[in-house]
Amino acid sequence: MRENEILEREQLNDVVVKFVIYKPLVAQSARAGQFVILRGAESGERIPVTLVDWDAQKGTITVIIQSIGKSTFMFNSFKKGDEFVNVLGPLGTPIDIKKYGTVTVVGGGVGIAEVYPIAKALKQAGNKVVSILGARTKDLIILEEEMKGVSDRTLPCTDDGSYGQKGMVTDILKQTVQDGEKIDAGFVIGPIPMMKFTSKLMAELNIEPYASLNPIMLDGTGMCGCCRVTVEGKVRFACVDGPMFPARHIDFDELIRRTSEYKGEEKNAVEKYEKDHKCKIGLH
Ligand SMILES: Cc1cc2nc3c(=O)[nH]c(=O)nc-3n(C[C@H](O)[C@H](O)[C@H](O)COP(=O)(O)OP(=O)(O)OC[C@H]3O[C@@H](n4cnc5c(N)ncnc54)[C@H](O)[C@@H]3O)c2cc1C
Ligand code: FES
Structure with a gap:
């Protein structure tokens, strides 16, 4: 196995790909909330992506990438056996993992992959985890089974009603609280307008809000x-x-x-x- 080699590649939907990469030093020290910077070519851009999972024993890290522009499209064309030129990390400050009580993690689109390590760590720390997974349509909901594995409740929703409840993550959060769930803290990752309105709603509902920028x-x-x-x-x-x-x-x-x-x-x-x-x- 070579450093930065892609050991596994899985297409999660038309625009999102999961990669397992051999990177032992990052795998040994990664913590929830951190990210790596990838480069796919010597002249390539430096692209930040979240550490979704890692395995210190195998020396692997998992990243999940949505094609949105030139570099992410190029990355997602990589195959098993290809290599990234650089994998720099782990970067950023890890999340403060402690017992908050009941927490909600809210992911929008590829943001679902980014909240997964946070949900996992918060669950391991003894919190009750309520996960809200939002997307425009059914195909864009990713990692539902993995999220169920680290959550007490998993609530998928789509804007067009093609899967889960019809509505936006803010509608589902409001309903969940109105139905009697008392939530102490909330972590949201997704498109910026979604994070803006979800954070505002959390504050109104007395949930301490955190957003990943x-x-x-x-x-x-x-x-x-x-x-x-x-x-x-x-x-x-x-x-x-x-x-x-x-x-x-x-x-x-x-x-x-x-x-x-x-x-x-x-x-x-x-x-x-x-x-x-x-x-x-x-x-x-
Ligand atoms: C801490 C962090 C974690 C992230 N985690 C993930 C992840 O797990 N999965 C994922 O698919 N995406 C993630 N992103 C977003 C990802 O970095 C951008 O989608 C990517 O850089 C777009 O590059 P591009 O050349 O494909 O698209 P471009 O066409 O160049 O850009 C599309 C949009 O992406 C943003 N962007 C462009 N260049 C950068 C850059 N160097 N740094 C940050 N944003 C940029 C801009 O908003 C831009 O409008 C993360 C971003 C940050 C900051
Ligand atoms: S990316 Fe340069 S200071 Fe943060």
Whole structure:
């Protein structure tokens, strides 16, 4: 086995792929809430992805990647036996795993993969775990069985009603609390607007909210300032101070603005990739 080699590849749906990678040093020290930075080519971008699972004995880590632009599309075309050029990590501050009481973990789309290690660690710490898994439609709900394995209750929901309850994660959370579930803390990962509204609702329902922020990152070690976010009026770097932050006072609108800053360049990069590889990605 070679360092950074892909040992397993599983297509979870049209746009999401699970990779098991040989990376013993990361596997030995990974903790819930941390991430790695991947590069797929010598001239490639540095792309942060969450450590979804790890096995210190086998020396493997698991990442789950959604094709969204040039680099993630390239990664998801990799096959078993291929290698990433770099796997840097573990990066970021691990989540504070302790006994909160009853916790909810809320994942949207590929965010379901990102909340899985958090649900697992919180369950092991003795919490009652209520997991809410949201997506636009049935095919985009991933890891349901794995989430059931680490949760006391698992509540899938889809915007179009094709699977689980019809509605958004905020509807399901509100209903669950109205039905009598008393929840002490909540952890949400997904698209930024979803994290914004879920965090706000959690605060209104007296649930201590935490959200994992996904600004554009470069070095991932606190040097470049690229991943700057504003939390409780203070500038924080998501790569070292986060990515999970207490979410009552996050400036989500600034995060939306900053992650949209390179839309033009991202569109051009996809178009050039399609031209060079004579393929149609069908994104953007
Ligand atoms: C801490 C963290 C953990 C993440 N975990 C996962 C994960 O487990 N699975 C997953 O599929 N995605 C994850 N992401 C998001 C992933 O990094 C982006 O989807 C990816 O960088 C997009 O690159 P691209 O070239 O394919 O797309 P592009 O077309 O370049 O970008 C699409 C969008 O992705 C975001 N983005 C672009 N470049 C970066 C970058 N260098 N860093 C962060 N965001 C960027 C921007 O919002 C951009 O608008 C995570 C992001 C962060 C910050
Ligand atoms: S990515 Fe450079 S400071 Fe966080």
